[in-house]
Structures are given as C-alpha cells and as structure tokens.
Amino acid sequence: MNNVWQIKTKGEFMAKFNLTKTSQWQNLEKHFEVMKEVHLRDLFKNENRFDEFSICDNNIGITFDYSKNIINSETLRFLLDFAKEAKVHQYSEKMFSGEKINWTEKRAVLHTALRNRSSKPVLFDGKDIMPSINAVLEKMKKFSRDLREGKWLGATGKKITDVVNIGIGGSDLGPRMVCEALKFYADSSTPAVHFVSNIDGADILEVLKKINPENSLFIVASKTFTTLETITNALTARKWLVAKLGEKAVANHFVALSTNAKKVVEFGIDENNMFEFWDFVGGRYSLWSAIGLPIACFIGFDKFEELLEGAYYMDKHFLEAPFEKNIPVIAAVLGFWYNNFFKAESYTILPYSQYLHRFTAYLQQCDMESNGKTINFENEKINYSTGSILWGEPGTNGQHSFYQLIHQGSKFIPCDFIGFVNPPENVGDHHEKLMANFFAQPEALAFGLTKDEVYDELTKSGLSFADIELLTPHKVFEGNKPTNSILIDNLTPKTLGALIALYEHKIFTQGILWRVNSFDQWGVQLGKVLANVILPELSKKAQNPHDCSTKNLIKIFIDKKKTNLQENI
Ligand code: F6P
Numbered sequence: 001m002n003n004v005w006q007i008k009t010k011g012e013f014m015a016k017f018n019l020t021k022t023s024q025w026q027n028l029e030k031h032f033e034v035m036k037e038v039h040l041r042d043l044f045k046n047e048n049r050f051d052e053f054s055i056c057d058n059n060i061g062i063t064f065d066y067s068k069n070i071i072n073s074e075t076l077r078f079l080l081d082f083a084k085e086a087k088v089h090q091y092s093e094k095m096f097s098g099e100k101i102n103w104t105e106k107r108a109v110l111h112t113a114l115r116n117r118s119s120k121p122v123l124f125d126g127k128d129i130m131p132s133i134n135a136v137l138e139k140m141k142k143f144s145r146d147l148r149e150g151k152w153l154g155a156t157g158k159k160i161t162d163v164v165n166i167g168i169g170g171s172d173l174g175p176r177m178v179c180e181a182l183k184f185y186a187d188s189s190t191p192a193v194h195f196v197s198n199i200d201g202a203d204i205l206e207v208l209k210k211i212n213p214e215n216s217l218f219i220v221a222s223k224t225f226t227t228l229e230t231i232t233n234a235l236t237a238r239k240w241l242v243a244k245l246g247e248k249a250v251a252n253h254f255v256a257l258s259t260n261a262k263k264v265v266e267f268g269i270d271e272n273n274m275f276e277f278w279d280f281v282g283g284r285y286s287l288w289s290a291i292g293l294p295i296a297c298f299i300g301f302d303k304f305e306e307l308l309e310g311a312y313y314m315d316k317h318f319l320e321a322p323f324e325k326n327i328p329v330i331a332a333v334l335g336f337w338y339n340n341f342f343k344a345e346s347y348t349i350l351p352y353s354q355y356l357h358r359f360t361a362y363l364q365q366c367d368m369e370s371n372g373k374t375i376n377f378e379n380e381k382i383n384y385s386t387g388s389i390l391w392g393e394p395g396t397n398g399q400h401s402f403y404q405l406i407h408q409g410s411k412f413i414p415c416d417f418i419g420f421v422n423p424p425e426n427v428g429d430h431h432e433k434l435m436a437n438f439f440a441q442p443e444a445l446a447f448g449l450t451k452d453e454v455y456d457e458l459t460k461s462g463l464s465f466a467d468i469e470l471l472t473p474h475k476v477f478e479g480n481k482p483t484n485s486i487l488i489d490n491l492t493p494k495t496l497g498a499l500i501a502l503y504e505h506k507i508f509t510q511g512i513l514w515r516v517n518s519f520d521q522w523g524v525q526l527g528k529v530l531a532n533v534i535l536p537e538l539s540k541k542a543q544n545p546h547d548c549s550t551k552n553l554i555k556i557f558i559d560k561k562k563t564n565l566q567e568n569i
Pocket of ligand 1: 168169170171221222223224225226227230283284369521524
C-alpha cells in the first residue's frame with residue numbers, strides 16, 4: 001500500500017492509484033459513519049474540549065479555536081495520519097526549497113522566498129535568489145518613499161496624489177484587499193489608491209473622472225503583460241494621459257510590475273520603471289512581490305515589510321509545528337473532512353471586520369484557482385471531490401443576508417469566523433457589539449435550539465396552544481453546524497500577513513491531500529480563446545460557426561448595438 005503514496009513532482013504516469021482505496025481514506029470513511037450521528041451538543045459535554053481543540057499562539061497573537069467541529073480525538077488522528085501519509089510535510093519542504101512542484105508549467109513555487117526574513121539563501125536552479133529579491137525590495141522602498149515624500153513628481157512638476165493600479169486576478173485582488181484591510185494605517189503622506197481591473201470601460205472611466213493627470217501615477221501590474229483586460233485598460237489610461245500631457249509624460253506617470261520586460265518596453269514603459277518579479281511567483285501568490293508596490297505606496301514600505309514578517313512567521317509555523325499544533329494543516333484537514341465525507345458543497349469565510357471586506361473575494365481566487373482541478377499527480381482523472389466553493393461577506397452584514405440559510409437551510413456549510421480583539425479604530429461601543437455577534441453566531445450554529453427549548457420559550461410567552469404548535473417547527477435550530485473561530489489580538493500589517501499565509505498554506509495542504517497541482521490554472525484558458533474568436537465578429541470583421549444559442553445572442557447584440565456614439569474618454 002505504501003508505494004502508492006510515493007512523492008511525485010513531475011506528474012509521471014502512475015496507473016491505477018486510487019486515493020479512495022487507501023487504508024487511510026477507508027479509515028476515515030468508516031469513522032464518518034460514526035461521526036455523522038454525533039452532535040456538537042454531546043461533544044461539548046467534555047469541558048476540556050476548548051483546550052484539546054484549539055491552538056493559541058501568543059507570539060503573533062492568534063487563537064485558532066476549532067473545537068466547534070464535528071470531530072473527536074480519533075477523527076483528528078485519522079485526518080492527520082492521512083496528511084502524514086500524503087507527505088504534506090515533505091511536499092512543503094520541496095516547495096520552500098525551490099523544487100519544480102508546479103509540474104505542468106515546469107515551475108518552482110517560491111512566493112515564500114519573497115518574505116524570507118532570514119539571512120538564509122534560497123536556491124533556485126542552483127542559484128541563490130535572495131539577492132535579486134532584496135534588490136527589488138530596495139527599489140520598491142526607494143520608489144514608495146520618493147512618491148510619498150513628493151520627490152517622484154509628475155511631468156509638470158506636481159506631487160503624485162493618486163495612484164491607479166491597473167491589473168486583474170492576482171495582480172489586483174491581493175494588493176486591493178491589503179490596502180482596504182490596512183486603510184487605518186494610511187497617514188498624511190498616503191496617496192489615494194484606486195484599483196482598475198475590469199475590462200468593462202465603466203471601471204476605468206469612473207476612476208479617470210476622479211483624478212487629475214498631473215497628479216496621477218499608473219501602476220500597470222501584470223505578470224505576463226499580455227492579459228487582455230490589463231493591457232486594454234493600460235492603453236486607455238495611456239491615451240487619456242498623452243492627450244492631456246503629451247507623449248513624454250508617460251515616463252513620469254507609468255510604472256510596470258511584471259516578469260516580462262520585453263512587453264513592458266514595447267508598451268512604452270522604460271525598463272528602469274519596471275519592478276521585476278519571476279516565474280516562480282504564481283499570480284495569486286504575488287502580493288508579496290513587486291505586485292505589492294501599491295501597498296508600499298499606500299501604507300509605507302516599513303509597514304509592507306511588517307506584512308512580509310507576519311507571513312514569514314506563519315511560514316515557519318507551517319514548516320516547524322507538529323501537525324497536531326499546526327494551524328494551516330488542521331484548517332486544511334477539517335476542510336477536507338467536510339468536503340469529502342460530509343459532502344459539504346461550499347464553505348464560508350466570515351470576517352468580523354469591515355476592513356477585511358475584500359478578504360473573501362481575495363481568497364476565492366487563491367483557493368478556487370488553486371484547487372479547482374480534477375487531474376491528480378498521476379495525470380489521471382480523480383473520482384472524489386476537490387476544491388472548495390468559497391463565499392462570504394463581513395459580519396454583521398452577512399447575518400442580515402444569507403445566515404438564515406446557514407442556520408436553517410438544507411445545505412451543510414462549514415464557516416470560518418475571523419475577528420479581532422483590538423481593532424485599529426475605536427468608535428464608541430461598536431466593537432463590543434460587533435464581537436458579541438462574532439461569539440454568538442458560532443454558538444448558535446453549533447448548539448441551535450431544540451424542540452423542547454422552543455416549546456418552553458413559546459409557552460412562557462403566553463401563546464395559545466395552536467400557535468405554539470404552528471410555530472415550534474419553524475423556530476427549531478438543529479445546530480451541529482461546524483465553525484472555526486480565528487481570534488486575532490490586533491489588526492496590524494504583521495497579523496494580516498500571517499493570516500493570509502495561513503490560508504495560503506491551508507490551500508497548499510489541501511492540494512497535496514487531493515493530489516492536484518495547486519499552482520497552474522489551465523481552466524481559465526478556453527474562455528479567453530473563445531472571446532478572442534468572437535471579438536472581431538462583434539464589429540462584423542469576421543463570422544465564425546457557433547451553436548444556435550451563441551449565434552443568436554451575438555446577432556441580437558450586433559443588430560441592437562448603437563454606433564457612432566461619442567466616446568466618454
Ligand atoms: O485568471 C487567470 C490569470 O492568469 C490569473 O492566474 C492571474 O492572476 C491573472 O490572470 C492576471 O494575470 P497577469 O498578472 O499575467 O496579468
């Protein structure tokens with residue numbers, strides 16, 4: 001049995017490996033038959049449950065309480081045995097040491113090197129990459145400082161007051177989320193930062209309406225520098241700027257973040273104004289690289305470094321902590337438990353912090369683009385469920401929207417609650433009220449309200465017997481809805497860095513458990529190719545065969561589209 005778990009990094013063909021037939025999977029399957037009948041109310045008869053199923057790290061200030069999960073110590077043992085057999089630790093060492101674990105693209109996965117705060121070298125193809133990484137960090141430091149201190153000026157000698165990041169996917173979601181999350185740390189040197197991602201012209205139009213070309217800097221963020229959305233938006237911004245300030249102004253008002261110097265130069269951005277990163281940084285893991293430049297401009301480079309430090313802290317925790325005390329590993333196996341045994345169809349991320357209002361959107365790409373795969377390490381189609389459908393909104397907004405379905409709907413939806421003891425802001429008693437909800441919801445989800453409790457409550461309220469009979473079934477909460485609570489001492493750049501890295505490693509671990517390549521994204525290609533086929537058809541420059549639905553929709557669009565309209569930009 002053991003050889004089937006052997007480490008694979010290149011996707012060599014290994015026929016007939018069936019993960020679900022391994023003894024570790026079958027142990028879990030048998031154990032699930034017992035656990036599916038267990039209620040959290042019974043599990044909590046053990047008064048030590050919090051001590052047994054929580055990890056409190058006072059160095060960084062994170063408490064990870066996973067006691068409200070449908071598990072006992074045996075479940076945890078089976079799950080962690082599975083993770084050990086799957087060689088999660090060995091694979092993580094391969095990742096950190098620069099092996100090409102992204103075998104379909106023949107790439108290493110080294111976003112962790114970007115936040116390596118030790119003096120230890122990181123080898124890639126036999127060469128230490130830390131000097132190059134540190135050189136780019138230095139360049140980012142100088143640029144962000146000059147910009148914030150008003151030393152980097154626009155073409156007409158004016159200070160830059162507005163930074164516009166043009167990028168999409170990983171070149172947008174990470175920096176956008178972090179700038180929102182750390183908004184409180186903005187100071188008097190902070191420029192306004194705008195994010196343009198959508199190819200829909202409305203996105204860039206509404207930003208351009210707000211800014212003055214003389215005070216604006218465009219950061220064109222694209223790993224490949226070929227992404228249709230980004231290049232279209234960048235060309236529009238360039239045209240707008242040149243129309244107002246002339247061609248020469250491009251040098252002062254455009255910088256690029258990319259791995260593709262050739263394309264950057266072709267676009268008309270001087271290579272000196274390009275901040276480099278490398279193929280071993282995946283787009284959705286790139287906020288730690290030059291892609292973080294808008295963050296450094298927004299909160300200052302020192303705080304950007306604190307963000308890196310937090311991620312580095314979590315990297316060490318992930319590599320060094322035994323599985324029993326390893327937050328990303330435990331979060332990963334719990335997600336796996338619900339996905340593959342309880343057959344949970346989705347998973348919610350619920351930050352009780354308005355500052356984290358883009359956190360779930362950011363994680364959607366990180367998780368779903370990473371693990372939405374169906375081909376395993378042996379290049380075979382898998383026969384079990386992979387990838388989580390993530391969704392969520394900040395609390396308490398979500399409570400007045402979709403929590404009803406989580407509490408009483410027919411779907412089984414595990415949740416992560418994320419909250420802070422000390423938020424950066426201090427506004428009356430808002431935080432206590434927010435956090436009362438943060439504590440109340442997981443409790444309600446776990447324990448619910450039984451028929452007897454409802455009956456007693458309604459009887460005390462003096463309702464008639466008929467009304468009690470009518471209302472009781474509607475007011476019952478079955479409970480037994482699992483949650484993790486991540487309670488963080490303070491919302492700082494450092495703790496945010498650690499939180500993001502926690503989820504990155506959770507995603508990595510799940511990829512290993514499911515034996516999929518978490519670092520490619522072939523699934524986004526087909527739609528892009530077809531859009532390129534259709535584009536010339538919309539201006540009647542081409543005609544291609546389509547199914548009757550697509551053909552008729554395109555025809556209606558062409559027939560009804562108004563032409564000769566005046567442009568807004
Ligand atoms: O959506 C596909 C994707 O390749 C993402 O993985 C990536 O983050 C995004 O497009 C943007 O790519 P780029 O940074 O090359 O413009």
